[in-house]
Amino acid sequence: MLTTLSIKNYALIDSLQVDFNSGLTIITGETGAGKSILLGGLSLILGKRADLSSVKNPSKKCIIEATFDIANYKLKGLFKAEDLDYEPQTIIRREILPSGKSRAFINDTPVNLDSLQALGEKLLDIHSQHQTLQLTNDNFQFQVIDALAGNGNLLQNYSLQLGKYKALKYEFKNLQNQKIEAAKELDYNLFLLKELEEANLVDGEMELLEEEYETLNNIEEISERLAATHELLNSQEIGVIPHLTEAKNQLSKLADFSANYNSVFERITSCVIELDDVFTVIEELQESLEADPNRLNTVNLKLQVLHNLMQKHTTSDISELIQIRDALSEKVSITENLDSVIAQKESEVSSLENELNALAVKVSENRIKAIPGLIGQLEELLSILGMPNARFKVELVPSNTFLNNGKDDLKFLFSANKGGQFNELKKAASGGELSRIMLAIKSILTNYTQLPTIMFDEIDTGVSGEISNKMASIMQQMSKTMQVFTITHLPQIAAKGDTHYKVFKEDVDDVTQTQLKRLNQDERIVEIAQMLGGINMSDSAIEHAKQLLN
Template sequence: MLTSLSIKNYALIDSLQVNFNQGLTIITGETGAGKSILLGGLSLILGKRADLSALKKGDEKCIIEAVFDVTNYQLESLFQQLDFDYESQTIIRREILPSGKSRAFVNDSPVNLSGLQTLGNHLIDIHSQHETMQLVDDDFQFRVIDALAKNENCLERYKRALVQHKSLQKAYDALLNFQSEALKEQDYNTFLLNELQDAHLKTGELEELEEQYETLNNLEEIKQTFESADYLLNDEQIGAIGNLTQLKNNLQRLSKYASKYDDLFNRVNSSIIELNDIFDEINTLQDHLDLDTSQIEGIGNRIDLLSNLLKKHHVETITDLIEIRNGLSKKVLAAENIDADMANKEQEVQSSLEVLNTISQEIHDNRKLAIPRLSEELEKILNQLGMPNAQFNIQLILSDNFHSNGKDNLQFQFKANKGGNFNDLKKAASGGELSRIMLAIKLILSNYVQLPSIVFDEIDSGVSGEISNKMGDIMLQMSNTMQVFTITHLPQIAAKGHTHFKVYKEDVDQITQTSLNKLDFDARIVEIAQMLGGEKISNSAIAHAKQLLN
């Protein structure tokens, strides 16, 4: 329930702070006094988009704050879903800055408007003449029937099953498309795969082949270079190894004279060791040069094959070709197994369809049982509200299509008078009748589900006398289980409230501003007397006001 509301610098409101109680709260005031401003501020709390023109003083920010006691609303899971901080005394604040930017906070943590709107739907239902048109909306009509049918769990199961079915159907359709494309590409993919498989690809092979090709192409030059190196290193007359060996022996004789000669000896000796190692490696390489030059053609052909495959598939390395081969292998295999996959997926789709149909039938049966009870209760309440001949003809037709809330199509027909014909509610009921029907529905719903606090904004428009008295009784009855606010011009309804506030305008320092005043018993007598007889209060109006209040 809404426990307090604070508004600063909004429209004609300079500063307003008001506390609310459980039960039926009445709000009255002359036309133009600012009741709509109060509702506008409350709407901002519930997530309505802000408008810079709402600032009373353009250079100051507007702050609207409301405190809700959500102890009995079971909203912990919703707060968790929205990633809001849960508090049993939840504070919602909106700020409109002079720059035009707007900010929203729940329990002092910033939130986005969509999340705030979702939360707001569970806190307050602002019901105006515009909202009465919800009556002719299929979704609203289904929500009413489902509340009486206790379909909440069924609908949750249905929604999960519908998501699962759509997901499976999407996967099946994707397989169908894949099958169609796969059949077109199967022969070509198989050809490409066979071509790559026949190539017996090996990572790094192309580089090795190119090296072999270069070696074979320049074999004579390589042999001559190795023979020359052998001569320069090991010839008896000029060979580097022999000459260095002679130098080493000479330095060895000098090493006994000084240590510095010993260092030279060691360096020369290291050079001889290195040159001997080089000589051995050259000999080894020479031994492996006995290559068959006739292989050069085969190697060249292999290089051409691999190079052509690289160009054909627009890649750089054999590793890339291997990846393409593996991918083609999977595609060809998938295409070969597509029939089995489709049969399995089709069975899954069919199973999900059976689950959906079972739940849909359960929802339908529950609705069929609830509809006569809804019609009976509506007609009973409307009889009290001056519509003794009102009748409803609610038809529920099980269709072949899966909707968001089942497979039913709904025809919600109404007639207000004897001898008339049933027609769609939108065409058959006047504005005043729709207001009374909506009030009746809200009363019925309050007996089956936990409704949030509700604000009736002149729902009594177009009625008077005894009917308004009955409407007041209904609102009073609803206030036994929920917090009810009603903005009214009718004294019969105003007298029913547990608490009464008056909205009024006054000029302060030549500036008009809207204020809200909680009326005590004596002030209520005066207010209701004015509602009965105008500004000039007569004794009879006072007496009538006291009678209504008592």
């Protein structure tokens, strides 16, 4: 419920702060006193777009702040979904800056208008003449019927399954399209895959093949140079190793004379050991050399195949060719197995479709059971509200399509006069009749669902005194389970309130300002007497006001 409202620098309001209680709250005031300003301020709290022209002093910031007691509203899930800190006493603040930009905060966390609207519609319902158009909306009509039918959990499950169903249908359609496209490409992909598989690709093989090719292709030169090197290293006449060995032997006789001789000896010994090792490797290389024209041809052909494939697929190495091969293999495999995948997906779609149909049937059955009760309650309340001949006809028409709330189309028909033809609400009911129908529906809904704070804006327009008394009784009954505000010009309604506020204008320093004042009992008597008899109250008007209040 709304507990506190603070408005600064908005329209004709300089600064205003007011606390509200539960029950039925009455707001009265002369036409033009500023009741619409209050509604405008609250609309900003609910996420309406800001307008700099509504700021009283454009050089200063406009701030509207409201505190709501939401402990019993079960909104923790919404706060979590919107990534907001949950507080039982939640504060919503809206600021309009001199630049024209606006900011919104929920419990001091900045939010966008979508988040503000998502929370606002759970907290406050401003019912105006414009809002009665909601009555003619199929979604609202379904919400009313489903509230009475107790379809909340069923529809929640249905909505969850419908989301899965749509996703599965989308996947199924994509698979079918994929099959059509894949069939066109299959032959070409198979050809490319066969080429790559026959190449027996091995990562890193290119470098090894190129090295082997260079060896086989230059074997005579390699053999000659290895032989020459072998001779230079170990020939008795010119070989490096015999001479170096002799030098080592000579130095060995000096090694014990000093550390310097020993150091030179050790170094030349290392050289001998290293050259001996090199010589052994050269001998092994000579032994391994063998001319093999057939192998040379094989390697050359394999290199040509690899180069051609890399050029064809615009790659720089074998690893990229392997990736292409694997991707083609997967694509061909998917194409060849697509029929079984599609069949599996079709089975899943069918299973979920059956589950959705079962849920939709149950939802529809509950609606059919609830409709007579809704019609009976509506007609009874409207008779009390001065519409004794009001009649409703609610028809559910089965749909072949899964809709967002089941498989029913709805015809919500109304006749205001005895013997009159049934027609759509927006065609058959006047604005005043729509207001009374909305009041009746809201009254009924309080018995079936948790409604937010509701504010009726002159719902009694065009209503007689006796009917207004009935309206007030209905609002009074609603206020036992929820917070109800009503802006009214009728004393019969004003007298029924638990709390009474008056909106009025006053001039402060030659500037007109709108104020809101909570009336005590004596002030209520005066206000209601003036509503009855005008500014010049008669004694009878005062007595009548006291009687109404009692």
